[in-house]
Amino acid sequence: MTTILLKTSRALGATLGLSGLLLASSAEAQISTPQPSPKSTVTQRVGLTDVTITYSRPSARGRAVFGDKTLVAYGKRWRTGANATTTIKFSDDVTLEGKKVPAGEYGIYTIPNKAEWLVVLNKSTKQGADVDGFKDDQDVVRIAAKTYKLGNKAETFTINFSDLTPATANVDMQWELTGAKFKIGTEVDAKVMAQIDEKVIKGTAATPNDYAAAAVYYLDNNKDPKQALAWIQKANEKDPKFWNVHTEAKIRMKMKDYKGAATAAEQSKKLALEGKNADYVKMNEDLMLEAKKLTK
Known part of the structure; x- marks a missing residue:
């Protein structure tokens, strides 16, 4: 009788242990849903140099995007996308609007205004765009990107490459009815x-x-x-x-x-x-x- 009770107890313990593991596993599993600002990576070979931009893409969803008291306010630093800091990576040394930038990966931050955006490449890719956390002494280059009006509304923020030549390309940023771009030059x-x-x-x-x-x-x-x-x-x-x-x-x-x-x-x-x-x-x-x- 004692032997039977012992075996039963062990079996019950094993069953409870397995149930506990299953419950813990279920509790740890997360439900996957579409992100409101999905991550995107675009890569372009410019001359003989690979350029990769990684960013998250917010959508307007009926909101005013650029201006005063809007989603992206004029004159204030923006992470140039959503979620994590937008990054740009160069496989070789390049120039941005004629200014030299060493090979490497950088955070892209912008300060939009009506006529042009100030584009800032910073050594940190994780510091955030808020004023308190931003470290200006980590800046690599600052350039001006002229704005232009889009012919068709861009509901979702988009970064792409345009105007390719054998040695150059423009990084083109578009959202709502505003576009802004700057030129990458490479040594070929x-x-x-x-x-x-x-x-x-x-x-x-x-x-x-x-x-x-x-x-x-x-x-x-x-x-x-x-x-x-x-x-x-x-x-x-x-x-x-x-x-x-x-x-x-x-x-x-x-x-x-x-x-x-x-x-x-x-x-x-x-x-x-x-x-x-x-x-x-x-x-x-x-x-x-x-x-x-x-x-x-």
Whole structure:
């Protein structure tokens, strides 16, 4: 009898222990609901530099956004979003509106006004936007971002990248009917030239793709056309591709060798026909027509 009671007691204890764990687990579990200001991350390669912005996106929901006694008051520091501090990260050194900023991650704070916003990058990404907690001595750069009126209302605060060039882009902040943007500049030429120097000029194992890339960069950036021609010819020596032969035609046009340009374009067209690429066929025909006109 004692043995039976002991086993029953142990079984009951195990059951109660399991129930306790389940209750504790249920108590710790939280209900997941959509956030009113959801987190967003946008990344853009600008030149050869990766730029990442992480922020939370509040919505207007019928409220006046910018102005006096509004959601975002003029002349007061704003965390440029909601919830945690908005951050921006650069993989390399950049410039913001011409001012140098080292590679790294920073908090973005803004002081909106009607005509422009003051944009502040600060070393701290967690200090908050309130006046008492903000540390001005941690500022990295301060720049002005001109405002403009949006054509369509932006219900939800949005940060994106616009006006991309091979070395620059604008960070564009939009909400309600207001937009404000500032320019990021990156170093491209020095980096590309260092690669060309290492792989093509000093290197001993340059591939046709390396020669072609160097030639295209020289062509697009108005560098020595004779050198560009020498490199594209090396790229085309053993296995000419219609796009590379077309590059040779464009380089020769730039050098005013119209006869040579037409010959290269004719070869590129033939290769493009074999490759069934109508776009390059048309581009070569246009180049040959232009070369013919300039030969006269």
